[in-house]
Amino acid sequence: MTSVSLAGMLWPPLGVLGEGADWPPKRSLAQERSGFEFQSADTQALQLDDFANPGLLWVDRGKALWEKPSATDAPSCEGCHESAASSMAGAATRYPRHDAAAGGLINLTQRINRCRTEQQRQPELGYESYAMLALTALVAHQSKGLPFAVRIDGRNRPHFERGRAYFQQRRGQMNLACRHCHEQHAGRMMRGERLSQGHSNGYPTYRLEWQGLGSLHRRLRFCNQAIRAEPFDYGSAEYLDLELFLAWRAADLPIETPAVRR
Amino acid sequence: MTPTRIAMPDEIRAGQPFEVKTLITHPMETGRRPDPLGNPIPQNLITRFTCRLDGILAFEAALDTGVAANPYIAFLVSAERSGTLEFEWHGQHGFNVRETRAIRVV
Numbered sequence: 001m002t003s004v005s006l007a008g009m010l011w012p013p014l015g016v017l018g019e020g021a022d023w024p025p026k027r028s029l030a031q032e033r034s035g036f037e038f039q040s041a042d043t044q045a046l047q048l049d050d051f052a053n054p055g056l057l058w059v060d061r062g063k064a065l066w067e068k069p070s071a072t073d074a075p076s077c078e079g080c081h082e083s084a085a086s087s088m089a090g091a092a093t094r095y096p097r098h099d100a101a102a103g104g105l106i107n108l109t110q111r112i113n114r115c116r117t118e119q120q121r122q123p124e125l126g127y128e129s130y131a132m133l134a135l136t137a138l139v140a141h142q143s144k145g146l147p148f149a150v151r152i153d154g155r156n157r158p159h160f161e162r163g164r165a166y167f168q169q170r171r172g173q174m175n176l177a178c179r180h181c182h183e184q185h186a187g188r189m190m191r192g193e194r195l196s197q198g199h200s201n202g203y204p205t206y207r208l209e210w211q212g213l214g215s216l217h218r219r220l221r222f223c224n225q226a227i228r229a230e231p232f233d234y235g236s237a238e239y240l241d242l243e244l245f246l247a248w249r250a251a252d253l254p255i256e257t258p259a260v261r262r
Numbered sequence: 263m264t265p266t267r268i269a270m271p272d273e274i275r276a277g278q279p280f281e282v283k284t285l286i287t288h289p290m291e292t293g294r295r296p297d298p299l300g301n302p303i304p305q306n307l308i309t310r311f312t313c314r315l316d317g318i319l320a321f322e323a324a325l326d327t328g329v330a331a332n333p334y335i336a337f338l339v340s341a342e343r344s345g346t347l348e349f350e351w352h353g354q355h356g357f358n359v360r361e362t363r364a365i366r367v368v
Contacts, residue, residue: 211290211331
């Protein structure tokens with residue numbers, strides 16, 4: 001894939017990742033503010049409504065899938081993990097994490113798919129499919145109110161460094177880096193849109209523009225397209241590295257899944 | 263299976279209006295949007311929503327292209343005695359979803 005090798009060239013080679021003045025890393029924002037604070041009162045009210053938040057339709061669906069007997073003689077999700085409400089509390093805060101079998105980072109969605117193929121011996125679910133979003137939303141919802149607790153040291157460190165570099169790297173025809181919109185100009189208007197700090201604490205998120213639930217990677221692809229850069233694939237190594245950096249960056253914010261955004 | 267969410271008070275007082283809230287998964291395609299390749303996406307709408315209390319129509323709504331995806335409908339109903347609320351979403355392409363909920367008047 002061309003995009004992968006191209007991106008590889010842009011990043012700092014591993015040699016420059018030694019102990020330096022920038023480790024442990026410091027957050028560059030004076031204060032982290034959730035994307036929630038940048039929404040209109042109506043959108044905020046929709047998210048806070050325990051009934052009308054449309055993202056909860058996916059959580060409900062996820063719960064039904066969780067309890068549904070597997071098509072093979074393998075157990076359902078519930079068969080091993082019992083109630084998601086108790087067993088999955090806090091699970092989403094630890095992803096993305098290093099996975100020996102994958103030889104790199106995997107995120108929550110990929111972890112669920114792993115369970116599905118290895119334990120349930122079922123075909124993988126599409127990354128952005130309804131069922132996958134529903135299960136991811138169900139599991140992430142059990143961490144609502146908790147902060148992220150990802151590891152950035154050890155084997156995760158090179159991934160973190162690459163994610164951090166991605167955030168700083170100008171790209172696309174607009175020649176913009178993540179930080180330009182989401183740090184330098186956060187809170188200011190970009191035409192009709194108020195720029196948020198670009199935190200990842202509400203995913204999967206219900207976006208009114210999508211009229212549906214979408215993953216963080218879908219949002220990142222949208223961001224890349226908006227600055228006219230080539231988007232990476234769902235679940236790509238580039239986005240996983242960035243996801244790790246974003247989780248670390250949002251660590252002071254509680255998880256809101258399912259968040260509602262414009 | 264089409265996910266729906268229905269909420270209402272657990273206990274209802276006779277003759278006192280109570281709020282019923284409903285939410286359903288549906289794309290509510292207007293038929294005026296192109297897909298990424300430029301082909302029109304066919305119209306796909308819920309056109310009618312009804313709520314019956316023991317078979318008697320209590321609330322009805324006609325939905326059209328102006329309603330966003332995953333329609334949220336909230337309304338007031340009053341009941342004199344315990345019974346069953348029956349909800350029905352009726353739409354294009356044979357879409358039909360039915361849900362029932364018992365209400366308890368105290």
